[in-house]
Amino acid sequence: MSLATRKTQTMSRGDAGRRTPVIVTLVVGLMLTIMPLPDAAAPFRPDWLALLLIFWAMQLPRAWSVGSAWIVGLILDVSHGTLLGQHALALCVIVFITVRFHLLMRVFPLSQLTATVLALLALYQFLLFWINGVAGVSSPLVAYWGPVTTGTLLWPFLFMFLSGVRYRARSRG
Amino acid sequence: MAASRGNNSNPARIPALGLRTFALILLSIGVMYLDNRENHLDAVRKTIGAAVYPVRLVVDAPVRFWQWLGEATTSRNDLQLELGRLNAERLLTNARLQRLTALEAENARLRALLDARARVRDEVRVAEIMAVDANPYEHNLVINVGSRDGVYDGQAIVDANGVVGQVIRTGLMTAQAVLISDTDHALPVEVNRNGLRTIAVGTGEIDRLELPFLPNNADIRAGDLLVTSGLGGAFPAGYPVAFVNSVTRIPQEPFADVSATPAAALDQVREVMLIWSAPPVSDVPGDAEDPDDE
Numbered sequence: 001m002s003l004a005t006r007k008t009q010t011m012s013r014g015d016a017g018r019r020t021p022v023i024v025t026l027v028v029g030l031m032l033t034i035m036p037l038p039d040a041a042a043p044f045r046p047d048w049l050a051l052l053l054i055f056w057a058m059q060l061p062r063a064w065s066v067g068s069a070w071i072v073g074l075i076l077d078v079s080h081g082t083l084l085g086q087h088a089l090a091l092c093v094i095v096f097i098t099v100r101f102h103l104l105m106r107v108f109p110l111s112q113l114t115a116t117v118l119a120l121l122a123l124y125q126f127l128l129f130w131i132n133g134v135a136g137v138s139s140p141l142v143a144y145w146g147p148v149t150t151g152t153l154l155w156p157f158l159f160m161f162l163s164g165v166r167y168r169a170r171s172r173g
Numbered sequence: 174m175a176a177s178r179g180n181n182s183n184p185a186r187i188p189a190l191g192l193r194t195f196a197l198i199l200l201s202i203g204v205m206y207l208d209n210r211e212n213h214l215d216a217v218r219k220t221i222g223a224a225v226y227p228v229r230l231v232v233d234a235p236v237r238f239w240q241w242l243g244e245a246t247t248s249r250n251d252l253q254l255e256l257g258r259l260n261a262e263r264l265l266t267n268a269r270l271q272r273l274t275a276l277e278a279e280n281a282r283l284r285a286l287l288d289a290r291a292r293v294r295d296e297v298r299v300a301e302i303m304a305v306d307a308n309p310y311e312h313n314l315v316i317n318v319g320s321r322d323g324v325y326d327g328q329a330i331v332d333a334n335g336v337v338g339q340v341i342r343t344g345l346m347t348a349q350a351v352l353i354s355d356t357d358h359a360l361p362v363e364v365n366r367n368g369l370r371t372i373a374v375g376t377g378e379i380d381r382l383e384l385p386f387l388p389n390n391a392d393i394r395a396g397d398l399l400v401t402s403g404l405g406g407a408f409p410a411g412y413p414v415a416f417v418n419s420v421t422r423i424p425q426e427p428f429a430d431v432s433a434t435p436a437a438a439l440d441q442v443r444e445v446m447l448i449w450s451a452p453p454v455s456d457v458p459g460d461a462e463d464p465d466d467e
């Protein structure tokens with residue numbers, strides 16, 4: 001509950017206008033996550049929601065922090081049919097790191113930021129791998145390093161696109 | 174940079190971030206524990222699943238539209254060809270069905286003579302596969318029926334040619350099924366030719382199953398049809414599963430290396446059938462249960 005009051009305090013002005021673009025991008029991200037891909041390309045599907053949450057947690061860490069990441073993670077778990085709480089935990093951890101260092105990450109040049117995102121995505125997949133290992137789910141390793149590779153390659157473009165979205169949403173509000 | 178500062182003009186730490194993260198991590202671990210042990214969290218899963226359903230529909234829509242467009246713009250000529258083909262197929266199927274009716278009657282008579290319980294006919298319902306990708310770590314699919322339609326966990330799924338898989342998680346309006354090609358899936362089968370029983374295990378390749386527990390001298394050869402034996406209880410007996418495509422016998426190994434190709438086109442099916450079967454004869458003595466009693 002304290003979370004909610006804090007949110008209303010910090011986001012009293014243009015609350016809905018600020019939240020809509022984030023929610024829209026997250027819903028689109030979820031669609032891209034469950035969109036069918038050919039079998040050969042499926043292991044290389046980027047972790048859209050992880051990338052989006054890293055961006056928004058970096059830019060709006062008060063509104064989009066570990067709590068939202070956890071909820072998004074649960075939704076991801078349900079739509080994937082994985083162990084409930086698996087993606088929630090992994091997303092929570094990487095968003096925690098992002099929020100903790102968001103001021104630092106904001107002043108990083110894009111190349112350095114991309115390297116950071118690579119590390120975050122690798123950590124994310126490692127957590128998923130670990131939990132899968134404990135729960136006894138076996139899967140080919142490409143399912144883990146594939147998304148890290150494509151996600152990192154995608155990050156610069158996604159970053160520029162989302163910055164544009166954010167800038168436009170702000171100037172309209 | 175000024176643009177990205179927003180109203181976080183005070184760059185102080187986010188309050189209680191570490192504490193919240195810690196609490197959420199503990200919560201995740203608790204949730205995972207509960208979810209892994211039993212299906213304690215079915216209600217949670219179903220609620221969130223219902224919330225995600227519109228997203229699944231939207232993702233599914235373009236594929237569906239594309240199909241509809243394809244059907245709507247098929248030429249008359251193609252339709253006529255298709256109609257001819259279907260008519261011929263129906264004639265053949267009907268001819269076979271006539272014999273089946275006689276055989277079923279005969280089977281019931283013989284079973285009565287043997288004093289065995291009559292086989293209950295399986296109930297079937299068609300479901301469509303939704304064009305959504307599910308678990309990246311497993312071979313599975315999402316179908317457009319759920320517990321609302323009487324689907325239950327463990328239910329068998331077949332297509333026109335053979336066994337496809339079984340339901341593993343039932344949502345309210347959708348259900349998730351694991352394919353027989355998944356590495357964690359094993360299916361009790363028997364060789365149709367001689368009744369040799371074994372287990373078909375998924376390999377993670379969509380077009381290959383393995384039969385790892387057959388001794389070198391087992392009577393099995395390429396081309397044999399494998400059908401469900403009904404022993405596991407999940408699948409009703411007698412549905413085709415796969416055709417054996419290679420048998421390699423290595424003298425010093427205890428088991429033969431047998432691989433089979435699934436009879437169902439696992440990666441091409443669009444429509445599948447769900448089977449409501451009565452419990453296996455030997456399992457529960459003396460009750461004729463309602464098939465969709467859950």
